[in-house]
Amino acid sequence: xxxxxxxxxxxxxxxxxxxxxxxxxxxxxxxxxxxxxxxxxxxxxxxxxxxxxxxxxxxxxxxxxx
Numbered sequence: 001x002x003x004x005x006x007x008x009x010x011x012x013x014x015x016x017x018x019x020x021x022x023x024x025x026x027x028x029x030x031x032x033x034x035x036x037x038x039x040x041x042x043x044x045x046x047x048x049x050x051x052x053x054x055x056x057x058x059x060x061x062x063x064x065x066x
Contacts, residue, residue, distance in 0.1 A: 003010050004020035006027050012020025019025040031037055045051075 002018060004012055004024050005018060006024035007020060009020045012024075016022055016025050019028065
């Protein structure tokens with residue numbers, strides 16, 4: 001069995017996998033809910049909408065030429 005990601009013990013109940021116990025499972029949940037873990041995100045630039053509109057209008061202009 002793999003080690004518990006919270007306490008690093010290698011023994012534990014299968015019921016709480018990948019954690020070794022309910023306590024470690026709750027610690028992990030508390031960390032997620034408290035904002036200690038976060039999924040990284042890339043924020044678009046402030047003028048992103050303007051860039052999209054300009055690109056679309058350029059594409060429409062090229063389509064009209066053909």
